[in-house]
């Protein structure tokens with residue numbers, strides 16, 4: 001096999017190793033995949049003005065996220081069903097991610113329990129929360145995550161219903177019997193099977209169990225259930241970000257779920273300036289959806305983000321070589337970031353500012 005020298009190579013290598021249905025589940029966006037493509041293109045469009053003649057022999061990409069020191073401004077986005085990629089699933093991923101000192105965001109829809117993920121971790125964990133119609137399930141997940149030592153929540157707000165991912169309908173996607181929605185097994189909801197030629201099994205499952213009546217009051221309710229920080233994941237507008245802070249959000253994750261929800265929704269990078277402006281530095285702003293290159297971190301931070309979340313590329317690494325594959329994806333990404341910092345004349349993250357952005361991208365300088 002060809003050696004993988006960037007994250008896109010890992011996607012190609014993963015495709016060769018995975019079943020069509022599992023690869024389709026990971027790769028697919030909703031509808032015509034307009035937003036999926038726009039996410040990557042938005043990062044690619046921006047051009048940088050590198051600074052010359054700066055001593056960059058020592059480079060430090062470390063930062064602090066919610067009070068925790070991390071070696072680079074990158075977390076791993078919450079994604080379901082890691083066992084579709086590798087038999088060790090989330091346990092392999094979390095070992096790789098926390099082993100490198102990075103924060104792993106465990107998904108409600110993990111194929112390992114949040115407790116098993118915590119036991120395998122050697123570093124900091126956040127938990128991604130979906131709010132269920134049955135509030136007792138949500139309450140129980142919060143309690144369990146607190147007891148297992150997770151230090152913050154990301155409440156996902158962009159799934160009142162699931163986006164229509166047509167690949168999953170075409171491939172008749174089923175969660176294999178040996179893959180369970182482990183966190184939900186205690187409530188009799190461990191299996192995702194079924195579906196039809198109109199709706200995938202995942203869509204059927206989500207639309208039956210997730211709470212489409214979620215409102216800002218629900219955010220207040222979630223906050224009343226925990227003393228841990230609660231970030232809102234899936235925000236795409238400045239006014240929603242500001243309102244989130246009014247409702248006590250301790251972080252905003254600009255995300256469109258990797259183009260898996262509203263097709264024709266805006267790309268995340270194009271709305272980042274609006275959101276940074278609305279947040280006014282009160283809480284950290286993270287961004288995911290379309291981050292594929294180390295230089296994307298420089299772009300996101302130049303616009304005012306605190307960190308990025310890496311999504312699908314982590315799953316590609318996992319599919320290719322388990323824990324070692326994830327480690328390699330993360331270290332490749334880190335090398336790209338290090339290289340971009342040096343070439344921009346930035347010895348550290350504090351040196352990244354809006355002056356790096358080419359002036360013709362005026363919208364990013366607002």
Ligand SMILES: Cc1cc2nc3c(=O)[nH]c(=O)nc-3n(C[C@H](O)[C@H](O)[C@H](O)COP(=O)(O)O)c2cc1C
Nearest residue numbers: 026077078079080107109156257258289290311312
């Ligand atoms: C296979 C897959 C599963 C996902 N599962 C979840 C999930 O359970 N909860 C959640 O909040 N987001 C989930 N996401 C969205 C990610 O957290 C993140 O927003 C997205 O992957 C970013 O886009 P990118 O992978 O194209 O960079 C999932 C994404 C993928 C690709």
